[in-house]
Amino acid sequence: MHAIHRNAVFPELVAKRMEALEPDIVDLANELVTQALDSGTIEFMSAIGNTVPITMIGRLVGFRDSNLDELWSSAVNGTRLVGGTLFSMS
Numbered sequence: 626m627h628a629i630h631r632n633a634v635f636p637e638l639v640a641k642r643m644e645a646l647e648p649d650i651v652d653l654a655n656e657l658v659t660q661a662l663d664s665g666t667i668e669f670m671s672a673i674g675n676t677v678p679i680t681m682i683g684r685l686v687g688f689r690d691s692n693l694d695e696l697w698s699s700a701v702n703g704t705r706l707v708g709g710t711l712f713s714m715s
Contacts, residue, residue, distance in 0.1 A: 626708070682700070
C-alpha cells in the first residue's frame with residue numbers, strides 16, 4: 626500500500642535517487658540516535674522513525690529548514706486523502 630501511495634504522490638522517487646540520498650540519511654539517523662541516547666528516554670517514532678523520512682522528503686521537494694511537525698501532519702493527511710480515494714475506487 627505504501628508503494629501505491631508513494632507512486633501516486635511522488636512518482637519521481639525512484640531507486641537511484643533514494644540510493645544517492647543514503648549518506649545523508651545515515652548522517653541524519655546517526656545524529657538523531659546520538660541525541661536520543663544523550664537524552665536517555667525517547668519516543669522512537671517521534672524522535673527518529675517519523676523524523677528521518679519527513680526530513681528527507683522535505684529536502685527532496687525543496688523544503689529545507691521547514692517545520693517538520695507541520696510537514697509530517699500534511700504528509701499524514703495527504704496520505705489519508707490519497708488512501709481514501711484508492712479504497713473508494715475498489
